Amino acid sequence: MAQRLATVRARVAGACRAAGRPLDAVQVLLASKTMTADAVRAALHADAEARAAGSGTAPVLLGENRVQELVAKAPVLADLAPRWHVIGPLQSNKVNAALRWAAAVESVADEDLARRLSDRVAGRAEPLDVWVQVNVSGEPTKHGTTPEDAVDVAVGVAALPGLRLAGLMTVGARSPDAAVVRAGYRLLAGLRDAVVASGAPGTTQARGLSMGMSGDLELAVAEGATVVRVGTAVFGARPTPTSTAAA
Secondary structure (H helix, E strand, O other): OHHHHHHHHHHHHHHHHHHOOOOOOOEEEEEOOOOOHHHHHHHHHHHHHHHHOOOOOOOOEEEEOOHHHHHHHOOOOHHHOOOEEEOOOOOHHHHHHHHOOEEEEEEEOOHHHHHHHHHHOOOOOOOEEEEEEEOOOOOOOOOOEOHHHHHHHHHHHHOOOOEEEEEEEOOOOOOOOHHHHHHHHHHHHHHHHHHHHOOOOOOOOOOEEEOOOOOOHHHHHHOOOOEEEEOHHHHOOOOOOOOOOOO
């Protein structure tokens, strides 16, 4: 686990160097779907040990696609105080359960869900970080708002109380053509720039780009990713899930 995490860190650092970006420009999020709490704990310990040894990297983030997995793992790992992100589609009836543990939701694709989140976090000391998910490839199996609507959705989210628009998120195109994948990431970066340039309330600091996974993180970093979501590159092959219920 420690070696795999170190390899991912080295890949990110190498991609930052190649793009002329600071080595601390990109955070690593561990996508822990179907992984046991013990496996996640091992990854968190490996990360902590690397940082104690002087890696100079920020702590990894944790991401869950399914709320039922989040609420099962988060209490067991609470002693390590990880920062959890929801990275899969979030059903309205699971918002309350998710918000007991999540510091961020990366999969907001419409203002209806954003308003529900805003209502639920009223009175919290810290705002909830929200990322607007955009389907840059147009693939019907992908979650997210359209590129044409992304700026309007993001501006609407930024205006809601209790929410802090962190940026935009996408799942890259499922294509063997690196140019196609990279073009999607470039599109997301352009949409982010348009959101920030809008001058609308709450958009000035929304510079985050959550994009890139185990197989294509270098392409994403080259196009400006600030968070890359990796799972198998650190945890190894995923076990077969026992449930396919949506989050």
